[in-house]
Amino acid sequence: MMSTQQDKRIHFIGAGNMAGAMLRGLVSSGFKPGSLSCSSPAEAETKRLVDELGISASADNLEYLRDCDAIVLGVKPQILQSVCQELAPFLASADRQPIVISIAAGTTTQSISSWLKQDPDLLPLVRSMPNTPAQVGMGASGLFATAAVKPDQKALTQEIFEAFGIAVWVEDESQLHAVTALSGSGPAYVFEFIKGLADAGVSLGLQPDVSRQLAEATVAGAAKLCAVSHDEEIAGLQRKVMSPGGTTEQGVRVLQSEELTATVRRAMEAARDQSLYLAGEGPALAKN
Missing domain, CATH: 1.10.3730.10 (ProC C-terminal domain-like)
Structure with missing residues (x-):
């Protein structure tokens, strides 16, 4: 039986190895390709994912954000700030607040909220630490949710990360440093x-x-x-x-x-x- 979460619209900003592994896991676990999209200036990477998985893709980070349930920030830490600043106007005017999920190592929820120009107490944000065995469907991810994350958003996040391995939650964001060191x-x-x-x-x-x-x-x-x-x-x-x-x-x-x-x-x-x-x-x- 298909999970109700698998109808959710999920957009990935970034199309590198980890984003690709996550998208492959989602499609393999039953998420509809038509509800998945990614954006990246790297045309060869996005074309490969479109051809392989049947998802949508664009060079424009904002094109597929409308009606999204989750936005996955799958870019390298050194460009995350500029990407967040690009997204800030969209989030400020959005009719409903999608959950934002970051897979960037070493970047705190406080920094991400600031770059998105959002109140950290009101922004539903998950910071994650996946690992490279996600590429073969055997990843191990640590997850931390801010207080604004709703139960259904947390369930969606859990299902996203369990599509390519196991996912565990930590109660304190500082514990992600230990997760980084371990998995x-x-x-x-x-x-x-x-x-x-x-x-x-x-x-x-x-x-x-x-x-x-x-x-x-x-x-x-x-x-x-x-x-x-x-x-x-x-x-x-x-x-x-x-x-x-x-x-x-x-x-x-x-x-x-x-x-x-x-x-x-x-x-x-x-x-x-x-x-x-x-x-x-x-x-x-x-x-x-």
Whole structure:
């Protein structure tokens, strides 16, 4: 049965990788292409999405805003201010207030409201932090809603982000810095670990393509097993692989002696601190 949210009109400003991943997810999950649109000066990107998905597109950010239920700001942070300033007159004169959803990293709801010339207490605005696995329908997004977001608008936002993965809400906007450090930056940490597994396999005598395939499948399989065993502690899953005196136990001992967990924590703290800096909420990190 089709969700009532799938009749909503949603416009994306921006047609890059993340906006494209979100639009593909929406169409795949049942949203009508005729209710979806995007705008961007990048004609090749918009044409590709039109041809692939059957949505509408324009170089004019304002063309499809009339009667929109949601406006997704899918542009890079460095041009977000100018885009918001372009939208401000439309929002000021709109008969009804669409929800505004930002996917720009490090840009606060206070800044976005100011650029849109809207009262932050009255503007229905969601700030989000999706991640790149959205491109394969396995994204993980953190969401924060301002007080003006209505229940039906929150439900629409939830459905938009669940079209390409999971979506969780945080109660305080400052928690998005932790989300950025964990799921936003996390895929790169996992890629580093996959690379480490693959490189180590080669050093032990495996062919590079064989080693990479094994590393990729091992990480994907372990993540899936962890997800379907959500009620079980991760340490318990780990113990099931570790026979006393066996090979896995020896390998895990090395990882523990090298303080892998503490290293991951330091990496996340560095990412969190950089997120604070980019949002103007913390000092610049010292360059090594």
